[in-house]
Amino acid sequence: MPAYPQFVAPFRAFLNQVPKGGRIVVFCHFDADGLAAGAMFGRGLNRINSSWLVEVVPSGKGENAFLTPSAHERLLALKPDALIVTDLGVHEHGTLEAAGIPVLYVDHHIPEGRPPAGGTVLTGYGLEPVPCSAWLAYELLAAEADMTDLQWVAAIGVLSDLGDSADWAPLPAVKKQYTAKWLKEAVAMCNAARRAGEFDLELPLRYLLHDDNPRGLAQDERLGQYRAEVAAELAAARKLPPKFPPKGAAHAAPVAVVTINSPCQIHPLIAQQWIGRLPDRVVLCANRGYLPAGMVAISGRTASRELHIPDLLRTAFAHQGAAPPANFAHGHPQASGGHLTEADFNILLRGLGFEV
Structure with a gap:
């Protein structure tokens, strides 16, 4: 059967x-x-x-x-x-x-x-x-x-x-x-x-x-x-602290951003690592070393069922009067991301409440 x-x-x-x-x-x-x-x-x-x-x-x-x-x-x-x-x-x-x-x-x-x-x-x-x-x-x-x-x-x-x-x-x-x-x-x-x-x-x-x-x-x-290469890159990236939008910033979102520069695809692992310590936030890991120069690979994770990452990312672009690229902000409510140019990454950060 x-x-x-x-x-x-x-x-x-x-x-x-x-x-x-x-x-x-x-x-x-x-x-x-x-x-x-x-x-x-x-x-x-x-x-x-x-x-x-x-x-x-x-x-x-x-x-x-x-x-x-x-x-x-x-x-x-x-x-x-x-x-x-x-x-x-x-x-x-x-x-x-x-x-x-x-x-x-x-x-x-x-x-x-x-x-x-x-x-x-x-x-x-x-x-x-x-x-x-x-x-x-x-x-x-x-x-x-x-x-x-x-x-x-x-x-x-x-x-x-x-x-x-x-x-x-x-x-x-x-x-x-x-x-x-x-x-x-x-x-x-x-x-x-x-x-x-x-x-x-x-x-x-x-x-x-x-x-x-x-x-x-x-x-x-x-x-x-x-x-072994991936383990070494992961160990180094785990020491980098997350950053948060300034308190009182316009459109400040419940996010934390960890920025790394690694040729390895470790950004999803770093985002996953931090959600245990930041359960009420979306953690975005931005990797500037994974894709060709000028592109940023972004992986988002959250432990909260109250947060919806694709919606949060699209809303951040909307706050800046912009729209995300077609291949960005898809996936699951608790796991999303994609690839952005440096310019679009800065738009995203401003839309999340960061000063860029």
């Missing part, structure tokens, strides 16, 4: 659009869940039809799957007959539908509208429990062919996004067969690869696409070096 019977027919309908010998491009997020979901499709689709050519393409640094034109150009250059977008969200702008290419979205985040005609959405959002992208990818494929030996790949995504207590039925047996130690180490290595300044996604993806267990990934020396 398929885990999600409601998805069997739409998944099969999507697959039926791919011709014999057709090229399927899998566009996945660069975190452990996204890479694991991408690898599941990268390996599993050929068990359904061995004639298909399947290529897995992780998203780029600073790239928005729906609003970055260069991302669409990169995908179109691969000449896909079909596109699978996984762990990158669902958005009304879509991706390659306008080019006449069938697109399947496999995801678990809050959808931001329905994609254009030609897009099929299979989302875990709204299910109970909510499956992460790798979990959902596994179940979709397992309804078509035997994927049992690839459960360890899916488990990396499950453990990364949902932790040890995830209610995925195969997880206890997978942890016993491959050991929880190696699975958790593999998760850490995947996340180190995307957080390190090198942004080397091909290395962990190669293991996920070709190995029969997580041990090689967990023990890779270069990935271990990335992990």
Whole structure:
């Protein structure tokens, strides 16, 4: 019995659009869940039809799957007959539908509208429990062919996004067969690869696409070096204090801003760290070293259910008579952010009540 019977027919309908010998491009997020979901499709689709050519393409640094034109150009250059977008969200702008290419979205985040005609959405959002992208990818494929030996790949995504207590039925047996130690180490290595300044996604993806267990990934020396780099950058950034809007400032928002300069993707971790000590505020970590010069990567987190980060960020721009860029201030009420030019970052700070 398929885990999600409601998805069997739409998944099969999507697959039926791919011709014999057709090229399927899998566009996945660069975190452990996204890479694991991408690898599941990268390996599993050929068990359904061995004639298909399947290529897995992780998203780029600073790239928005729906609003970055260069991302669409990169995908179109691969000449896909079909596109699978996984762990990158669902958005009304879509991706390659306008080019006449069938697109399947496999995801678990809050959808931001329905994609254009030609897009099929299979989302875990709204299910109970909510499956992460790798979990959902596994179940979709397992309804078509035997994927049992690839459960360890899916488990990396499950453990990364949902932790040890995830209610995925195969997880206890997978942890016993491959050991929880190696699975958790593999998760850490995947996340180190995307957080390190090198942004080397091909290395962990190669293991996920070709190995029969997580041990090689967990023990890779270069990935271990990335992990050490991220740890060192994180230790330095944790010493930097947050700043607050001056008391009595016009439009002063319940925020704290930590500014760092690191090539590593540690800004979400720093924001997350501070919300435990500042539970009644939105903590924004602004990283001036992650993107090309002149761009600031911003990650916002809050522990308060009374605060809504996207609304707060958009309101700050409105206070300055401006609007945020289209790819900024999306995501979850308690986790949002994006990328801004220095000029837009200063507008945001003024709108939050800071003196710039």
